[in-house]
Amino acid sequence: MDGLLLNGVIYLAAAVIAVPIAKRLGLGSVLGYLIAGIVIGPWGLKLITDVEAILHFSEFGVVMLLFVIGLELNPRRLWQMRWPILGLGGGQVIGTTLVLSIVGILLGWPWQLALAAALGLSLSSTAIALQPLTERNLLTTPGGRSAFSILLFQDIAVIPMLALLPLLAVAPAVTGQSEGWIGAAKAVAAIGIIVFGGRFLTRPLFRIVADTGLREVFTAVALLLVLGIALLMQLAGLSMALGAFLAGVLLAESEYRHELETDIEPFKGLLLGLFFTAVGMSVDMGLLVSQPVKVLAMVVGLILVKGLVLLSIARASRLQWSQTALFAFLLAQGGEFAFVLFSSAADFGIMDTETVALLTVVVALSMASAPLLVVLNDKLIEPRFVQVDDRPHDVPEDEGNPVIVAGFGRFGQIVVRLLYANRIGVTVLDHDSEIIDTLRRFDFKVFYGDATRLDLLEAAGAAKAKVLVVAVDSQEASLQLVDLAQKHFPQLKIVARARDLPHAMELLNRKVPVIERETFRSALWLGEETLKALGQPAYAARQKTLTFKQHNEALLQQLHAHWGEDIDKRITLQRQARARLQQNLEADEKAQESARGLGWD
Structure with missing residues (x-):
């Protein structure tokens, strides 16, 4: 028990320290967890040594992540975005996988190993890519929409990739064909149970639990659903994440979708953070020290190959030059799902531990380079092409x-x-x-x-x-x-x-x-409606809103007169203005009460 508590304190302390620092430096939370894992792991302070056990447990974070992704993927929404998702996303994944597979075969790897590695390396980090797009308000631009379509396709493509790995493992075998058919039958049966249960059994179950009014029981049922499906898929020899994703899609149009997402989100966040921390602990930094040229060459090669494929896609889709470079740089790094694929490939015997360690280091370093590539684009590349339009x-x-x-x-x-x-x-x-x-x-x-x-x-x-x-x-x-x-x-x-x-x-x-x-006038109107919802008369709510509007506009002019001065001066002005506003509103209320007492209302 003491060891468990100590490990928990170490994980939480490392995350609390590293993640805010990484976010402040613009590196993102994923890299913060990776850095925390490296620091406390066997290649850092050696505070944690049993990395493999933690990694297996923390994979439930990935399971819950895919369940939440499934909940958000409404089939009708996917259908509306089908051409950008299939065209851009499919072109990127297939193109990158094909090129990297050829490179792996030329390096002397078996084709199964080359294909498995290429599949994992073709994926990009959704968390790292979306953060700069959101901060720069670029998600609604053509480049932002194209990047989101590719990331969405990659999230979906993880499922067939995971399902493909067992086939790569048994493909060379000849004597195991009957066992393969039995395994396939188990897989089909497990998927059938999930589809049937998700469509016909889960809603009545959630309805019964919701009628009890006990929130903790609903949360327990949500966790039971995800973990039970994961166990079923594991017994069938398939990916736990595959079952969770299917369950999420089947519940995407359920009236309990938002409730499920809310209940799962805290567990998903914590376990996913633990997963990234465990990945950071498993990164063999000794490889970077002992084979720096090989590791860095693979990192640069990965970014170049994916970048060229993405540039080709950007030009084919007629993306503006001013957005092309950022689009390529944001998606050229590896992604967190590569760790999942490499781990699964090792379980099926497609990769050995040395190859997994090498590829994990390459992906982690490529993710760490993404913020640096964005800075490079902002400083050197975008200024040259920002005025160039197709x-x-x-x-x-x-x-x-x-x-x-x-x-x-x-x-x-x-x-x-x-x-x-x-x-x-x-x-x-x-x-x-x-x-x-x-x-x-x-x-x-x-x-x-x-x-x-x-x-x-x-x-x-x-x-x-x-x-x-x-x-x-x-x-x-x-x-x-x-x-x-x-x-x-x-x-x-x-x-x-x-x-x-x-x-x-x-x-x-x-x-x-x-x-x-x-947003000023719409927010005022909403505030007025809130006052009426609280039971205040319509005329009183309207008068208070107009008083606030006049006060705010006067305050704007006052702040403008002192805008270049010390912030303490502006804070004092705002406090004084807030006090005057409260006094004015109180005076208005007293006047209205007096009018009602005289029968003027």
């Missing part, structure tokens, strides 16, 4: 429209539709070619081009227009456009969208007459 800019037609709208995203679309409804002519500029082609099918007059270019603004009729609506996503582009319009078209009245408070302050510095914070 599609020439449109030449807008000067139709004498009084309004020019720059940016036709979620914000600009509403403005344009309102103006169209009132028969006001609008010239729209946007830099997303895919969105423009789609909107033109709905008869919107949208032109492809960078609104920060003076020649395009002139061609759009900025010299004669009355209003410029700045609704672009990029804060930098927004300010650049305002500066350009104020310098060359002083007659234009500028109406600008502000993404946040600092952006609003920059627009105020430029004396933009009309500034709208993109």
Whole structure:
């Protein structure tokens, strides 16, 4: 018991220390767990020695991860994304696997070993790739959508890859054909039980448990479901993760999906973190010390091969040059599922322990290099290609429209539709070619081009227009456009969208007459509805909302006057303003109470 408690303290302490540091450095939580494992493992401080037992136990984190992925993969959603997923994702996995398999065979590996290694190396880290895309707000761009499609295909492709490994193990055998057929029959029977149970038995079971009103029992049933299916698949000789994934897909449209995901998520996160930590402990750093040239050559070779395949896919899908390099760099590293595939390949005798150790080091180092590749792209590569577009800019037609709208995203679309409804002519500029082609099918007059270019603004009729609506996503582009319009078209009245408070302050510095914070009014309306839901009269909720709005707008001007000063000064201003607001609201309530007492209501 003492040893178990001590190990638990060591794991948690290592994670608590390493993961926040890794996140702060931009390396991501996965690399934080890997680093923690390396530090406390046999090649670090030697605090943990029984790595294999921990690794086997922590594989339940991968099982739960695939169960959650299955819950999120609604069949209808998959069908809508089928062509990008199958085309881009299938092309990347098949292309990378083919090239790496040939390389492995040329190196003298048996074809089964070469294929198993290539399958694992073709996968990328979803966690590492999605983090920069989310932070940079790039998931909605063509490059972000393409990367997400490939990652989604890879997550799905893990399942057939795991199912293929037993076939690679028994393929050379001739005398074991009858045993192979028995194993296949067991596999089919296990999958059939999961499909039947998931469709007809689980919902009544969850309904009965939910009626008890005991949350802990529902959580226990959720864990029992996942672990029971994993045990069934293990007895059938198949991957535990395969069964969990199938169960998740079957429950994706269940009314209990969100409840299941919520209950499984904490266990999944902890066990998955333990899995990555165990992988870090199992990384043979001695290989990097004893064979540095071989290991580093394999890491560079992996990144080059995957990068070239991804570049080919990007060019075939006509991805813009400004997004191509980041797209390739984000997906060129290895992924966490490679560890699972290599471990399974070792269990089936396809790989020996030395090969697994070598490939594990290669994948871990490639994952560690991903943030460095992103920095390389930002500093050296993207500045060279950011102005290079595959599609020439449109030449807008000067139709004498009084309004020019720059940016036709979620914000600009509403403005344009309102103006169209009132028969006001609008010239729209946007830099997303895919969105423009789609909107033109709905008869919107949208032109492809960078609104920060003076020649395009002139061609759009900025010299004669009355209003410029700045609704672009990029804060930098927004300010650049305002500066350009104020310098060359002083007659234009500028109406600008502000993404946040600092952006609003920059627009105020430029004396933009009309500034709208993109979520301010909708949040006010929602707050007003909340007050009414709490039982306050509609007129009172409306009055309090208007009072808050006026107070907030006045505070914005006060903060702008002191924006360049010390932050303590701004904090003091906000505290004083909050106190004044509370006093005003209390005075309004007393006035309303007095009016009701006099019978004026």
